[in-house]
Amino acid sequence: MSKIGKLFKGGGPGRPKGRAGPTPQEALARLRETEEMLTKKQEYLETRIQRELTAAKQHGTRNKRAALQALKRKKRYEKQLSQIDGTLSTIEFQREALENSHTNTEVFKNMGYAAQAMKKVHENMDLDKIDSLMDDITEQQAVAQEISEAISNRVGFGEEFDEDELMAELEELEQEELNKKMTDVRLPSVPSTLLPSRPASSRKKVEDEDDMKQLAAWAS
Secondary structure, eight states, rough: HHHHHHHHTTTHHHHHOOOOOOOOHHHHHHHHEEEEEEEEHHHHHHHHHHHHHHHHHHTTTTTHHHHHHHHHHHHHHHHHHHHHHHHHHHHHHHHHHHHHHHHHHHHHHHHHHHHHHHHHHHOOOOHHHHHHHHHHHHHHHHHHHHHHHHHHHHOOOOSOOHHOOOOOOOOHHHHHHHHHHHHHHHOOOOOSOOOOOHHHHHHHHHHHHHHHHHHHHHHO
16 A cells, blocks of 8 residues: 555554544644744743853853853753754644645545536436437537528529620610710811901011012122
């Protein structure tokens, strides 16, 4: 059997049969009490160490014997203080391990409750019935989709005509309309009245200017 199995089974060679061990809460409470006691002992020893150091300084060289005795007591207190520090570290580690174990036990217990609840819920569920239900849902969804597509499609009334023939007829109508517009276009008429002729004085003046130009050209 594994160590975890022995722990949860509650077995052990040193435990008397028929006697239950302490609960995690009780053990944690005992460890905290021990920590408080050792912490108070630490404070007491620190005070004594400071007191003996002060005494050794006061006696100094005037009373070497008393000073040495104070230093010896200081050393003993320091040794006890060091031991208490180690013990507190061990107890703190043990307390944390016990707290973690208790937490893991509670988590394991709650997970077991949840598993039982899930099992109870699933007792009334038949996988075959679930598969059949899902098949029915899928089928009904497909039917609903077909109905939606049929309703949304346009009804093809009058779509039996040939589209090419309709396009040809439309082009013919457009050509007729264009020819009609071209026929209605009217060109501007030629004016019936003659344009006003240049006055005689103007013609005489032009002729004189031409003569003067010819004489100027011959003289040059």
